Every structure is written in C-alpha cells, then in structure tokens.
Amino acid sequence: MNSGPPGLLAGTVAGSIRGAMPTLRSLVPEDPPAPPFRRDFWRSPLRGVRLTSILGATLLVAIPLVSVTGLLSHVAYNPGLGENRIVARGPFDVLLFDWPTHPAWLYAASQGVHVTLGLAAFPIVLAKLWSVIPKLFVWPPARSVAHALERASLALLVGAVLFEFVTGILNIQNYYPWKFNFVEAHYYGAWVFLGAFGLHVGLKFPTMWAALRKPRLSQELADTLAAPAPDPPTISRRGLLGTVGAASVLLAVTGAGQSIGGPFRRLALLAPRGGTSGDGPNAFPVNKTASAVGVGPDRTGASWRLELKGPAGAVKLSREDLLRLDQHAYDLPIACVEGWSTTQRWSGVRLRDLARMAGAADGREVRVQSLQRAGEFRQTTLGADQIADERSLLALRVNATDLSLDHGFPARIIVPALPGVHCTKWVSDLEFTA
Numbered sequence: 001m002n003s004g005p006p007g008l009l010a011g012t013v014a015g016s017i018r019g020a021m022p023t024l025r026s027l028v029p030e031d032p033p034a035p036p037f038r039r040d041f042w043r044s045p046l047r048g049v050r051l052t053s054i055l056g057a058t059l060l061v062a063i064p065l066v067s068v069t070g071l072l073s074h075v076a077y078n079p080g081l082g083e084n085r086i087v088a089r090g091p092f093d094v095l096l097f098d099w100p101t102h103p104a105w106l107y108a109a110s111q112g113v114h115v116t117l118g119l120a121a122f123p124i125v126l127a128k129l130w131s132v133i134p135k136l137f138v139w140p141p142a143r144s145v146a147h148a149l150e151r152a153s154l155a156l157l158v159g160a161v162l163f164e165f166v167t168g169i170l171n172i173q174n175y176y177p178w179k180f181n182f183v184e185a186h187y188y189g190a191w192v193f194l195g196a197f198g199l200h201v202g203l204k205f206p207t208m209w210a211a212l213r214k215p216r217l218s219q220e221l222a223d224t225l226a227a228p229a230p231d232p233p234t235i236s237r238r239g240l241l242g243t244v245g246a247a248s249v250l251l252a253v254t255g256a257g258q259s260i261g262g263p264f265r266r267l268a269l270l271a272p273r274g275g276t277s278g279d280g281p282n283a284f285p286v287n288k289t290a291s292a293v294g295v296g297p298d299r300t301g302a303s304w305r306l307e308l309k310g311p312a313g314a315v316k317l318s319r320e321d322l323l324r325l326d327q328h329a330y331d332l333p334i335a336c337v338e339g340w341s342t343t344q345r346w347s348g349v350r351l352r353d354l355a356r357m358a359g360a361a362d363g364r365e366v367r368v369q370s371l372q373r374a375g376e377f378r379q380t381t382l383g384a385d386q387i388a389d390e391r392s393l394l395a396l397r398v399n400a401t402d403l404s405l406d407h408g409f410p411a412r413i414i415v416p417a418l419p420g421v422h423c424t425k426w427v428s429d430l431e432f433t434a
Contacts, residue, residue: 032139042134045230046237052225053211054241055128056204062121063197069114070190073337075099076107076419082367082381084422086183101389104416105343108335111419112259115172115339120252122165127244129158134225153199160193172338173270258285258340268340281399282407284342287420290405294373295426297405304410306394310358310432319410322396325349330391336420346414348395351387351430360432363387368413369429380422382415387432391416394427 035041076099079085087093100106136158142148164186171182178185235243257267290296305316327347335341355363366387369379386392392415396403403409408425415423 036137037139039134039227040229041137043227043229043231045227045233046235046240047131047134047225047227048237049207049211049225051237051240052128052131053208055124055131055244056208057212058124059121059128060201062117062124066114066118066121067190067194069110069117070186072110073107073114073419074187076110076417077422078381078383081365081383083379084381086181087187098383098385099417101385101392101416101418104391105333105341106417107419108259108333108341111335111337112256112339112341115168116252116255116259118165118168119172119255120248122169122251123244123247125161125165127240129161132225134227150203153196153203156192157196157200160189160196163189164193174338255339259335261340261342279404281401282404284344284407285336285340286406287336287338288372288425290426293426295371295405299371300405300410300426304428306411306427307429308354308358308432309429310355310360310363311434312357312359315357319396322349322394322411326353327396328390328393330393330416332391332414332416334414334420334423341420344398345400346393346395347397347400348393348411348414350390351382351392351394351413351415352390354394354430355387355432358430358432360434363432363434365433367429367431367433368424368427369431370424371426371428380413380424382413382418382422386415386418389416394430 032038074087075095075097077084077086078099079087079093080095136154142151167178167182167186167189170176171186176182251270253267254270255268257264257269290300305318306322308315308317326349328350329345329347331343331345333341333343351366352361352363355361355366360366362384364384366382367379368382372378382392393413395408395412395414396410398407403412408427411427412425413423413427
C-alpha cells in the first residue's frame with residue numbers, strides 16, 4: 001500500500017481526474033450559435049445593474065410578504081382536520097399552530113394582502129425578468145460546475161416565479177386551463193420558488209447592495225447587463241420605473257377593491273367576484289351558485305332536514321325546528337381564497353349549542369356535509385376552537401332576511417376568520433365528535 005501523506009495522495013488523484021476530464025467550456029462551441037446568445041442582440045440602453053438592483057430590492061420586500069401570507073392561507077385551511085387536506089402529508093407540511101378565530105377579520109386581511117400584493121408585484125417581476133434576460137442567454141451556458149449549478153438555480157427561480165404568479169392570477173379569475181389540482185401545485189411550487197429565491201438572494205445581495213449604495217460602482221458592474229452597442233433611448237430609466245410603478249399601483253387598487261369591499265368594490269374591475277350576486281340584503285358576492293353545484297329548490301324546500309349526529313345519537317331537525325332554538329346574530333366577514341371578502345350580519349344557531357344537543361358539549365370536531373353534488377369541498381371539518389367560539393353559527397338568515405339559495409339556503413356555516421371555502425353552504429349533516 002502507498003504510505004505517502006494523505007494530502008499529497010488526494011491532490012495527485014484529484015489532479016489526475018481533472019486532467020482526464022474535459023472542461024465544460026471545451027464541450028460547447030466557442031461561438032454563440034444563435035442571436036439570443038450574442039451580446040449584441042440585446043440593444044436596450046436601459047439595462048444595467050442599478051436598474052435591476054432597484055427592481056430586486058422592491059421584490060425583496062414584496063415577495064416575503066406574499067410568501068408568508070400564502071403559507072398562512074395553507075394553515076387557515078386546517079388541512080390536519082378530516083376532509084380538509086388537499087396537499088398530501090410530507091416534509092413541507094407547515095402547521096405550526098391551529099388557525100385562530102380571533103380577530104374575525106384575520107383571514108380576510110391575510111388573504112387580501114396575499115392576493116393584492118401578488119397582483120401589484122407582477123409588473124415588477126416582469127420588469128425584473130426583462131432587465132436580466134441577457135443573463136439567461138450567456139455563452140457558454142456553463143463555464144464550470146459551480147456556474148452550471150448557479151444557472152440551474154436561476155432556471156428554477158424563473159420557472160417557479162412565472163408558474164406561481166401566472167397560476168395564482170388565473171385562479172383569481174376562476175380560470176383553470178390545466179388538469180392538476182391548483183392548491184396542491186401552487187403549494188409545492190411555492191417551496192421550489194422559496195428555495196431558489198433564497199439561493200438567488202444569497203448570491204446576488206452583495207452586488208445589489210453595492211449598486212444601490214454606490215452608483216458609480218454600479219456603472220463598473222453594468223458590463224454584465226449593459227448592451228455593448230445600445231440603440232438610442234426612447235424612454236429614460238426613471239420613465240421605465242414610473243411606468244412599472246403605475247401598473248403596480250393600478251393592479252393594487254383593483255385587487256384591494258374586492259378585499260376592502262363597500263364603495264371600494266366598484267374599483268375591482270378585474271375581479272370576477274368583485275361585484276354582487278342577489279338582490280336586497282343578499283346582494284353580496286358568491287363564489288359558487290346553487291345551479292353550478294346541483295342544488296335546487298327540490299332539495300332545499302319543506303322536505304329538507306338537518307341530520308344532527310353525535311354521542312347522544314342522531315336527530316333530524318327541520319328549518320322551523322332550528323328557528324325555534326336560541327338565535328344569535330353577529331357581523332362577520334366571509335373571505336375567499338381568490339381575495340374577495342365581505343362583512344354581513346349573520347344570524348342562526350350557535351354551533352356549540354348544536355354540539356350540546358348532540359351530546360358533545362366539549363366537541364373536538366364536527367364534520368359538515370353539504371347537499372351539493374358537484375365540485376370540491378362537499379364536506380369539511382371544523383376544530384374544537386371553531387366549535388367553541390360563540391360567534392360560530394349555523395346561519396339561517398343574513399341581514400335580517402332568509403338566506404338566498406345561492407348564499408346557502410336553508411342553512412350554512414359561518415365561523416369567524418375561517419376561509420370561505422369551509423363556510424359550507426346547503427348544510428345537510430352535522431356530525432360532532434366528543
């Protein structure tokens with residue numbers, strides 16, 4: 001056996017391997033094969049490290065807020081309860097706490113920020129991608145293993161950010177041209193994006209910080225982005241930033257209109273659920289109509305009964321039976337994952353009173369079943385804190401009038417701070433677990 005120093009031996013072996021393997025640069029032609037890979041193809045005089053750094057610094061504030069509120073939305077769905085799980089259990093399942101019922105507007109505010117800020121950030125994302133697009137076509141594609149890994153992380157970042165924003169915006173528009181589950185794909189896509197985003201920030205933050213603090217230094221660094229033979233300018237960099245900023249403000253206003261509600265709802269020009277549905281006291285947004293999920297008057301008329309189940313057995317209650325129970329009214333928001341929310345005055349029977357009737361005074365969970373025949377979330381599960389909150393209702397009326405069919409007649413769930421998708425409409429069964 002060779003008894004030489006281990007360091008010398010390792011160096012000799014590594015040197016032999018390097019000598020035997022071709023370099024990455026030698027595996028590709030020296031001349032760029034197509035115009036996008038040639039630096040003189042990109043001729044805009046606006047590109048530069050400072051412009052990219054300004055856009056990047058803005059996203060460095062917006063993206064973490066969008067990401068955190070998105071993950072909070074996942075927690076608010078309470079996927080650990082019953083039928084609520086859409087995303088399969090795995091290492092990325094973040095459920096550090098049970099979603100609270102106080103304050104009542106918590107989900108409306110969190111999801112409103114997520115959607116509104118996401119809309120506002122999209123023009124900045126597009127401008128940032130435009131500003132660095134020459135870097136996506138550098139030649140050779142990889143100068144070394146380290147450079148290849150950096151390029152791979154950049155490809156993941158660009159792909160993930162476009163996937164997250166495009167699918168998110170189409171979800172707001174209730175348009176799904178794909179066959180995969182949006183919530184699951186959006187959730188896993190977010191983790192891919194966050195990983196690539198964190199790596200990119202770690203690599204590029206020193207350059208961004210230097211360019212923002214020392215404009216002269218940014219001119220020296222600009223060689224990596226500036227066009228070698230720029231065209232005459234048609235707009236200044238300040239003009240470009242102003243245009244991008246105006247687009248962001250416009251989208252923020254239209255997005256916030258559906259979240260804030262009231263007179264601001266008229267500004268939600270791009271939101272399909274920004275308007276109202278129904279007449280009089282029932283004139284507020286609805287996500288799914290009764291006809292869309294197969295619920296008609298034949299199933300919600302005089303023959304309808306609520307089946308209440310629990311340790312005490314099962315009992316069927318008509319709507320008149322429910323109206324004879326103690327009625328309570330609260331002003332509560334209902335908020336949807338698409339970003340819209342509205343606050344109305346709901347009245348009905350407390351869930352904790354129904355739990356007591358079912359023999360589950362300290363109810364741990366309640367499974368809620370809907371009459372709807374089509375679509376997801378035909379049943380959902382609520383936890384102990386949601387049952388115990390005095391404002392959690394099986395609502396029978398809204399704004400002192402009966403619920404309309406589209407808003408869940410004969411009865412629906414209303415729980416403070418709960419995503420609207422779990423405020424089940426057209427309730428047929430409540431099964432409490434003690």
